Amino acid sequence: MSIENAKEMLLRATEERYSVGAFNVTNIIQMEAVVDTAVERKAPLIIQASVAPSKALGPKVVASVYKVLAESAPIPICLHLDHCRDVAFCKECADAGYTNIMIDASKQAFEENIRQTREVCDYVHGLGDLTVEGELGTVSGVEDQIKVAEDEAALCNPEQAVEFVEKTGIDIFAPAIGTAHGVYKTKNPKLDFERFEQISKLFNSDGAKVPLVVHGGTGLRPDVVKKLVALGGCKFNVSTDLKHSLIDATYDYISRNREEYNPGKIDIFVRQAIGEKINYWVDMLGCAGKA
Numbered sequence: 588m589s590i591e592n593a594k595e596m597l598l599r600a601t602e603e604r605y606s607v608g609a610f611n612v613t614n615i616i617q618m619e620a621v622v623d624t625a626v627e628r629k630a631p632l633i634i635q636a637s638v639a640p641s642k643a644l645g646p647k648v649v650a651s652v653y654k655v656l657a658e659s660a661p662i663p664i665c666l667h668l669d670h671c672r673d674v675a676f677c678k679e680c681a682d683a684g685y686t687n688i689m690i691d692a693s694k695q696a697f698e699e700n701i702r703q704t705r706e707v708c709d710y711v712h713g714l715g716d717l718t719v720e721g722e723l724g725t726v727s728g729v730e731d732q733i734k735v736a737e738d739e740a741a742l743c744n745p746e747q748a749v750e751f752v753e754k755t756g757i758d759i760f761a762p763a764i765g766t767a768h769g770v771y772k773t774k775n776p777k778l779d780f781e782r783f784e785q786i787s788k789l790f791n792s793d794g795a796k797v798p799l800v801v802h803g804g805t806g807l808r809p810d811v812v813k814k815l816v817a818l819g820g821c822k823f824n825v826s827t828d829l830k831h832s833l834i835d836a837t838y839d840y841i842s843r844n845r846e847e848y849n850p851g852k853i854d855i856f857v858r859q860a861i862g863e864k865i866n867y868w869v870d871m872l873g874c875a876g877k878a
């Protein structure tokens with residue numbers, strides 16, 4: 588099993604209407620905790636590293652750890668580079684062994700987004716069985732969420748979405764529908780379900796063809812998550828939740844054991860906390876037992 592093409596993994600999810608958890612990691616302990624829990628739950632998995640941790644650890648280190656973990660795991664696992672605005676770094680990570688590359692040129696004008704995304708697709712597809720994720724519209728930081736959600740222009744335009752996917756050749760598509768990165772300041776973030784449904788129908792009503800990603804999973808209510816999964820969100824990105832688990836668990840352990848100098852014990856405690864968070868998401872996304 589182990590390393591799998593992300594598009595194939597996600598088309599299965601689209602057809603069966605579950606979603607694959609795509610969990611952002613910043614270190615090796617997190618990677619192991621995420622993989623262990625997904626294995627326990629028999630859930631397909633996407634490990635994600637954004638640009639900062641990828642640069643801090645080095646793409647070759649991240650990809651090597653991924654390869655070792657994935658090849659010995661009885662579940663399919665992909666390694667995704669998250670939100671990279673730098674075409675050269677996208678190529679470097681693909682060379683290093685990341686299997687799904689997200690070029691995020693969504694802040695660029697439409698034509699320039701197409702041009703940069705196309706360039707990454709041409710390169711990455713030339714390396715073999717690798718895939719590319721592209722974004723259209725703006726998935727904002729949470730501080731901009733309301734503004735963006737109320738600004739139609741910042742959300743993904745469905746007609747442009749079709750043109751974007753066709754002209755770029757991307758495998759996996761992230762349409763902006765009003766979700767945001769970070770912690771939502773309101774219990775009811777304004778999401779455009781109708782727009783998402785319309786985009787989902789455009790691509791996948793006649794058999795699953797283009798997997799759709801929901802960014803900014805952290806903080807969405809379970810009923811909202813389930814609704815987006817039912818509408819065709821087959822990859823759910825979760826980052827902030829795991830950062831909080833890592834930092835809160837570390838702080839909690841150290842404050843209760845201030846005199847102890849045993850990093851291994853902190854790691855065990857952190858892994859447990861991350862495992863609990865992954866279980867929460869796996870239950871919501873319906874991906875347990877799908878590997």
Ligand SMILES: [Zn+2]
Nearest residue numbers: 726802803824
């Ligand atoms: Zn994102």
